Amino acid sequence: MSEEEEQDELFDSRQILVDPKQKPVRIDKFLADKLAGVSRSRVQNGIKAGSIRVDGRSVRPNHKLMPGQLITVVTPRYRAEGEPSLIPEDIPLDIRYEDDDVMVVYKPPGMVVHPGVGHRTGTLVNALAGYLQKEDLPVLPGNDNDRVGLVHRIDKDTSGLLVIAKTDFAMTHLARQFFDHSIDRTYQAICWGEPEEPTGTINAHLGRDVKNRQNYRVYEEPEEHHKHAITHYRTLEPLYYVSLVELKLETGRTHQIRVHFKWMGHPLFNDSRYGGDRIVKGTIYSKYKTFAERCFELCPRQALHAKSLAFTHPKTGKRMAFDSELPEDMTACLDRWRAYVGPRRQNDQLS
Structure with missing residues (x-):
C-alpha cells in the first residue's frame, strides 16, 4: 500500500467486550492473550499511557476485569x-x-x-x-x-x-x-478564489472515489465505510484569484483538506490530483494565463503546509507547541499574486 x-493517522482502535462467563483476570494478561503479536509489556505501556481504558476510565495494569466490562484499545500501527x-x-x-x-x-x-x-x-x-x-x-x-x-x-x-x-x-x-483529537494541527494553504464565507467549518464525509480509487471525494449521503471529516478554515489573505487560508483539523483523514476544498469549489493551488493545477479563477486572456503558469512553476506542488503542532509531552505532561515558517515556494507564489492584484486593491480602496 x-x-x-x-x-494520515497511524493507529488502530478497537473495542473488546469481556465475556459474561469470564473469570476475574488481570487486564494486561487478558489483552496479551487476546491481541495477536502484542506483548504483555507493550500492553502495560498502553495502559500506563491511557490508550487502554475500561468502561471509559483509565486503570492500572493489575486491574481485574469483570464480566461485561468494555475495553477500548488504541494502538500504534506497526509494520x-x-x-x-x-x-x-x-x-x-x-x-x-x-x-x-x-x-x-x-x-x-x-x-x-x-x-x-x-x-x-x-x-x-x-x-x-x-x-x-x-x-x-x-x-x-x-x-x-x-x-x-x-x-x-x-x-x-x-x-x-x-x-x-x-x-x-x-x-x-x-x-x-x-x-x-487533543493534538492541535494548523495548516496554511493557497486555494483558488476566495471562500464566500471568510471563516467556516467543513463537515463532510470522505470515501474513495469509485471512478478513481487513488482519489477521495465527499459523500453527502455517507455509507458506513465513509470517514467523518471536519476541517475548520479561516481566510488570512484574500487575493481575488487565490487566497491564503488557515486550516485546523479535528480529524486526520487521507487528503482531507485537499478534498474538502475541492468540494467547496476552491481546490488548492497546483493540486494536480484534485483539479488545482489548472486556472480555476481568472480571465481567459493570454497574459493572465502566462502569469498563472509562471506561478505554477514557482510552486510546483499542492500549496499546503503543516505549519504548527501542539501536543502533551508523554512523560512530563507539559503542553508543547511548535510553529514553522511558510516554505519559500509558497512565499514566492504569494508575493507574485500580491504584486499582480496590487493595482486592483488600490482601485477598490479608492472606489
Whole structure:
C-alpha cells in the first residue's frame, strides 16, 4: 500500500467486550492473550499511557476485569507482516526539537514519509532510522520491524511539521492523543478564489472515489465505510484569484483538506490530483494565463503546509507547541499574486 493510499493517522482502535462467563483476570494478561503479536509489556505501556481504558476510565495494569466490562484499545500501527525490512540511511534531518522521548521534525516538500511501492529508500523514516541508529539513541523495540515512531503523516508534496516518538510509551501516548483529537494541527494553504464565507467549518464525509480509487471525494449521503471529516478554515489573505487560508483539523483523514476544498469549489493551488493545477479563477486572456503558469512553476506542488503542532509531552505532561515558517515556494507564489492584484486593491480602496 502506498503512502498516498494510507490514513494520515497511524493507529488502530478497537473495542473488546469481556465475556459474561469470564473469570476475574488481570487486564494486561487478558489483552496479551487476546491481541495477536502484542506483548504483555507493550500492553502495560498502553495502559500506563491511557490508550487502554475500561468502561471509559483509565486503570492500572493489575486491574481485574469483570464480566461485561468494555475495553477500548488504541494502538500504534506497526509494520505489517511481510512488509520489507527498513533500510537506515544517512539523510539530513531538519530537527526542530528533540529529547529522550520525542522529536519534532520539518519535512520538506517532495520527501515521502514512509517507504512503500516505488519508495523503498530516501524517505523520512529511512532518515530517522539512520539517525537513531547512528546516534545510539533510544528507539522503539524491534526498530527493524516498526515504524520508527510515526503516529501521523503528511503527503509527499506537503511540507511541514511532524512529531516522532522515540520510545514505545511515547508512541502509544501520542497515538491516544491523535485518537482523542487533543493534538492541535494548523495548516496554511493557497486555494483558488476566495471562500464566500471568510471563516467556516467543513463537515463532510470522505470515501474513495469509485471512478478513481487513488482519489477521495465527499459523500453527502455517507455509507458506513465513509470517514467523518471536519476541517475548520479561516481566510488570512484574500487575493481575488487565490487566497491564503488557515486550516485546523479535528480529524486526520487521507487528503482531507485537499478534498474538502475541492468540494467547496476552491481546490488548492497546483493540486494536480484534485483539479488545482489548472486556472480555476481568472480571465481567459493570454497574459493572465502566462502569469498563472509562471506561478505554477514557482510552486510546483499542492500549496499546503503543516505549519504548527501542539501536543502533551508523554512523560512530563507539559503542553508543547511548535510553529514553522511558510516554505519559500509558497512565499514566492504569494508575493507574485500580491504584486499582480496590487493595482486592483488600490482601485477598490479608492472606489
